[in-house]
Amino acid sequence: MSDAAPILAEAKQQHQAGQNDEAEALYLKVLILDPDNVDALHMRGVLASQRGDVDTAIGLIERAAALNVESTTILSNLGTVYRSAGRLAQAEASFRAALEIQPGAAMARFNLANTLAAQGNPDQALAEYDRALKDDPGNPGIRNNLAATLKAAGRFEAAANLYRGLVEEFPDDAMAKCNLGVLCMDIGLPREAAALYRAAIVLDPGAVEPRNNLGVTLLELGAFEEAVRCLRDAVARDGTVAAAHENLGNALRKVGDIDEADDAYAAALALQPDAGVRIKKATLLPVVADTAEDLQSARRRMTDAIAALLADPPHLRDANREVGVTNFNLSYHDTNNRDLQADLARLYEMACPSLAYVADHCGGAAREPGRRLKLGFVSRQFGTNAVGWCFHGVVRFLPRDSFSVTVFRVGASDDPLWRQMADEADTAVTLPMDLATARQRIAEEELDVLLYTDIGMEPMTYFLAFARLAPVQVVLGGHPDTIGIPALDRYISGDLQEPTDAEEHYSEQLVRLPGAPTYYERPSVPDPLKPRDAFDLPEDVPLYFCAQTLIKLHPDMDRLFAGILERDPAGLLLLPTGYNPRLVEKIKARFARTLGNAADRVRFLPTMSHMDFLTVVKLADVSLDTRPFGGGNTCWQAIAMGTPIVTWPGRFLRGRYALALYRLMGVTDTVAESAEDYVDIAVRLAIDRDFRTDLEQRIEAAAPRIFEDMTHVRALHDVLKQLVDE
Numbered sequence: 001m002s003d004a005a006p007i008l009a010e011a012k013q014q015h016q017a018g019q020n021d022e023a024e025a026l027y028l029k030v031l032i033l034d035p036d037n038v039d040a041l042h043m044r045g046v047l048a049s050q051r052g053d054v055d056t057a058i059g060l061i062e063r064a065a066a067l068n069v070e071s072t073t074i075l076s077n078l079g080t081v082y083r084s085a086g087r088l089a090q091a092e093a094s095f096r097a098a099l100e101i102q103p104g105a106a107m108a109r110f111n112l113a114n115t116l117a118a119q120g121n122p123d124q125a126l127a128e129y130d131r132a133l134k135d136d137p138g139n140p141g142i143r144n145n146l147a148a149t150l151k152a153a154g155r156f157e158a159a160a161n162l163y164r165g166l167v168e169e170f171p172d173d174a175m176a177k178c179n180l181g182v183l184c185m186d187i188g189l190p191r192e193a194a195a196l197y198r199a200a201i202v203l204d205p206g207a208v209e210p211r212n213n214l215g216v217t218l219l220e221l222g223a224f225e226e227a228v229r230c231l232r233d234a235v236a237r238d239g240t241v242a243a244a245h246e247n248l249g250n251a252l253r254k255v256g257d258i259d260e261a262d263d264a265y266a267a268a269l270a271l272q273p274d275a276g277v278r279i280k281k282a283t284l285l286p287v288v289a290d291t292a293e294d295l296q297s298a299r300r301r302m303t304d305a306i307a308a309l310l311a312d313p314p315h316l317r318d319a320n321r322e323v324g325v326t327n328f329n330l331s332y333h334d335t336n337n338r339d340l341q342a343d344l345a346r347l348y349e350m351a352c353p354s355l356a357y358v359a360d361h362c363g364g365a366a367r368e369p370g371r372r373l374k375l376g377f378v379s380r381q382f383g384t385n386a387v388g389w390c391f392h393g394v395v396r397f398l399p400r401d402s403f404s405v406t407v408f409r410v411g412a413s414d415d416p417l418w419r420q421m422a423d424e425a426d427t428a429v430t431l432p433m434d435l436a437t438a439r440q441r442i443a444e445e446e447l448d449v450l451l452y453t454d455i456g457m458e459p460m461t462y463f464l465a466f467a468r469l470a471p472v473q474v475v476l477g478g479h480p481d482t483i484g485i486p487a488l489d490r491y492i493s494g495d496l497q498e499p500t501d502a503e504e505h506y507s508e509q510l511v512r513l514p515g516a517p518t519y520y521e522r523p524s525v526p527d528p529l530k531p532r533d534a535f536d537l538p539e540d541v542p543l544y545f546c547a548q549t550l551i552k553l554h555p556d557m558d559r560l561f562a563g564i565l566e567r568d569p570a571g572l573l574l575l576p577t578g579y580n581p582r583l584v585e586k587i588k589a590r591f592a593r594t595l596g597n598a599a600d601r602v603r604f605l606p607t608m609s610h611m612d613f614l615t616v617v618k619l620a621d622v623s624l625d626t627r628p629f630g631g632g633n634t635c636w637q638a639i640a641m642g643t644p645i646v647t648w649p650g651r652f653l654r655g656r657y658a659l660a661l662y663r664l665m666g667v668t669d670t671v672a673e674s675a676e677d678y679v680d681i682a683v684r685l686a687i688d689r690d691f692r693t694d695l696e697q698r699i700e701a702a703a704p705r706i707f708e709d710m711t712h713v714r715a716l717h718d719v720l721k722q723l724v725d726e
Contacts, residue, residue: 012043043065058078072108094428095111117145155432215312235248242274256586285330297335332554348463379410387478394712407429452479491509494515496659514711531619542687547634563675571602617641627655647671648673665703
């Protein structure tokens, strides 16, 4: 024993100095002299754990613990190596044994709490974190993990308070700022998250995590080009981080660089197999295509990729976090999407069974007689935008003697139209970005009917819609395409806008309501009205304004544009630049090929305020609808501004909003039946002043029929009551 003691002391000194090989050799010498030396067994186990040899570590520390059953440190370290090996029940037992010996051992209690959290016992974990903090109130690690567990339990406000306290107390801790940034993203505060990530980058310029997180946040904020640059920087700094490649793929997907996005996803998969990335890679579609054949080719690739995934389904824990994209671009194809949408929904159900959550109150219990029906409207788009303008009136005017109305928005925002909607509803709820928590919060309202205004425009509500959160669940036409999700019972549309074979386009049961497609308040003409030269537009030149987002410019539109510019050699075609300058460059390159010299008479307007946009609509001679995906909100706006819309109705709902409005007004002179007809009508409107003046007068006289139309609201009232009674 006396021979072993100095060797053990030297071994510990070498261990503390980081000379692990020398320490290991000395511990072995001790054990040769004294095979049951508890300290040598224990510390050799710690060394084995440090180099990742968990099995050896467990064997050595188990022997030490058996020889000294009263050592809190040995029992705690044994719990730690058990946890590293995934043996959580044994880890819990070791930490509890250590605390029996020394109840005030804060780190043992901290590790017990971590283990309970890993076992899925958040309530027990929270209680142990609280006790650990009482024993060691200044420990930032305990506070950080307590905050993380509160966040996982959906207690976002309490978690935010803890994280903010850590950031204030440790202003130079980059990781504290990152953790608070992640929480801010979860509760819908991306601007605050971005500021925190930027501060973390200043503190730790070489770190990849804050750059990766900032890139994701910039995507959320719509700063797509900056997001691409930020994520390229993250990948350049450390190409071994799979998440950075994946998020770069997401950003490139958003800006329309599909080939580069595919490469980024492939790089992520080469580093780490991931079910979510596989699905994102399989569902890549062009944002703007060069030809219709390119669209069809991409569609075939997607169809084949989904079939392969269905044959060998991946496994997802949280589809929204792991995939987090929609199949939005499918709707810009001139093809029936019903079967492909249904296949994709089936894939998600197979990959992530937890999506099919069922709220307790949906079990068929009888509704209390005479009680008002409880309606819930959910969207991430509620605010000053197309969805807000189209559905505000519906939410506002559904009769409160029949219904109580709850509005759910996803993510926080200080938007005036949302505040108005919240004031007018019986209840207003802001949902977090966490799918499970959002589901639970909606379920707590025990709704009779849940109405999704626009499934497909963003991922959160798409994945929410797989759950059964109300006995009756319907989708409205904010995104005009079938969804394919079995938990949606009805798709509510308008009779005037649907073709005769529309039932074949939907996986949901189609409901056709009379009247206008929704309740829409008439926008006012800007006053004073700016002149053309305020927008650098020439006087006495025919202006054809296609006021649609560039992603609606199907390659077949080029033939219509070319025909108009050829027939009217003085005319200018106006297009909005929109949010994505890369799309402008792609469209310009396509126009150079398809429009020839006439491409010089295409003007891309810079980003404008809403009132300036309406002014340009008013100043234009003609408003051009797109095909196969036409305008919705912009059709009401053009009619309100007195500018005739030329439309060639498509085969599906998404290309027939203008048709519905003109049918309701009884003025269909600008509804074309062919490409040639479309060009003829557009050019005649621009050059035949008498024709346009007469048409403008008739449209103005009939316009009241499409604005503030209560027909839709009353019909929706009747349908919802009927669906609940069924």
